[in-house]
Amino acid sequence: MTDKVATTDQMTKTGVSRRSILKGGAAVAGAALGSGAITGFPTVWAQNIKDVTLRQFGTGVSNLNEVAQKVKEDLGFNLEMTALDSDAVTQRAATQPDSFDIADIEYWICKKVWPTGNLQAMDTSKIKNYDKIVGIFKSGKLTPDSVVAQGTAPNTVGFVDGPDGKAFAKEETGWMTLIPTIYNADTLGIRPDLIGRPIESWTELLNPEFKGKASILDISSIGIMDAAMVCEAMGEIQYGDKGNMTREEIDKTMAIFTEAKKNGQFRAFWKTFDESVNLMASGEVVIQSMWSPAITAVKSRGIECVYQPLKEGYRSWGGGIGLSKSLTGLELEAAYEYINWYLDGWVGGFLMRQGYYSAVPETSKNYMDENEWGYWFEGKEATGDITSPFGDVLAKAGDTRDGGSFYDRMGAVACWNSVMDENQYMVRKWNEFIAA
């Protein structure tokens, strides 16, 4: 996992210019438009599509070489993957629209990038499994009676009025900004063997008991959320909306954390996945903000590590695929093809076996065995070894997933990763906190 995140892979590169193929293939593609996109497997223009190369970039979590290989196998065209950190992804999506065809970004990044007009809305009638996409990404509700969490919830930036819509729509409109691909609920990771007592609340991150053994991630837009979860749990601050704080709320939050930092509460801050794994595995840190696969990575070294569910709920995030504005003709069709394939289950199963969730869980089920489905999705005890797609044993018979089932975890989301109106102010304050 760790190595794969860092590498930038390219599938076979064709010597022929992409654009020239595109012109030649456009007419054929037009004829095949209806049939190709809906059946999911191209037939008529199979020869042309072989030469298509789609350039995808995004954060490491879902930019996996295995996906590119499988695309080549199943769909016949090439997918070039570039993995970057979230700051770099935002930067590229906002400033270099011609450098990519497909942007694999998070919903909060979408809120930032959509106004630049670099992405195009997607016609949901071309998405075969649209009806099966989880409610979180459509109405915003997981089940009909759930409440939409604070922050940049995916449904609030998931739709626009029309193909050229600039403003986000409140309901489903048939034009999606991102096709959801991957999401999860984040919480604190702990080392139960070094803590030796139950951890139940976000407040424990600033508990003096863990002085010099705590850590928080140094990515401002996510770190501020974890900080807010802690401050709210401590009862120090009541937020109107943790995902969209006022300047005063930002100041108070950072003041509490700056004081904790000066008192030596934190051992280190981390910015990359690998850093968080190393901090935890080496025992430098016993409680910290963490991502699900990082827990898995620590566990696969034979070290006890728990993704601790907390009573205040989870901080959640979701990602999706967006299409570049400059994508047209055959390539656009190939991109729809790719999206339909993405939601068809293979990728979903691949991601869910690492602990993420797929936007269309029911198709992923076809690519997971009963034991895996029970463990990852239903929160049941494993009946045999649970292995990651890369072959590491993650759990043994009798283990259950931290936090339980899909509905337990995604139903307890307190806040979504977000970008605030006062973002620039927040970023400056965050920088001051890091420098303090």
Add this chain to the structure above:
Amino acid sequence: MTDQTQPVSSTAPAAKARAKAPFSLSRLPDAVTGWLLSLPLVLVLFFFLLLPIAMIVVVSFWGATEFSIYPAFQFDNYEFLLTSPVTYQVFLNTVKYALITWAITLVIGFTVAYFLAFHVRTLTWQIVLFLLCTIPFWTSNIIRMISWIPFLGRNGIANSTLISMGVIDEPLEWLLFSDFSVILAFVHLYTLFMVVPIFNTMMRIDRSLIEAAYDNGASGLQTLTNVIIPLTKPGIMIGSIFVVTLVMGDFITVRFMSGSQKANVGRLISNDIALLQYPSAAATAVILLITVLLVISILLRFVDIRKEL
């Protein structure tokens, strides 16, 4: 120099063409020759040094939104930078790292160079030992830096050794992710930049001067302070400039070795760039550039390097 640039006459057609209007650099006035000879370097410096710096200065006055920058002439970036107490704290911290690292690398670098130049008698051994010093530089400096992390960690080799020796009971927390570890890494990374120039100047000291000092009854210490150190000054200055500029411009060492807990100016800039705040990063870079130039000009007041070389 000028002779070499003259055309070689064996290239027949070219030689004929030149026979009519012979063109030779040596016929041009000296001033023009001088300018022509320096032209390549001037062009290189212009395009790759002056132009980028000018761009940075220009951009530092621009404005930025969350995802774009726009041309403007405003002082917002400087205003925010110069009115924030964090800026002063961070600059102070940067200077602190530079000073401490400079002092330690100077002592170590001078000692190593002195040993190589005056205690090792044969040239072969001098070269062998000098190359030995450079071996660590065959690996990436990031790797050399990161390898300290498991060594210094709470359960690292340093702590477990000290505990098993009975020197300490509890692991020392300040070994890693602290100013100590940052400076340790700096010293490790940059001492060679002090050794090389000092060794170089020491090798060029005329040995008879040292003989003369002894003959006149100077003690070892007196020879060192009155003969060797003054004659080594240019090397010390060059090494100092290397170390000070490297440390002041660094960001990655501070980030890794302090576990992101400490900040220096380089980190301010890299944070700004990561968040697309290019104008603000440019403004910080300009201030840093001015600071470093000031430091170097102070250093140069002590020694006229040109004269000494």
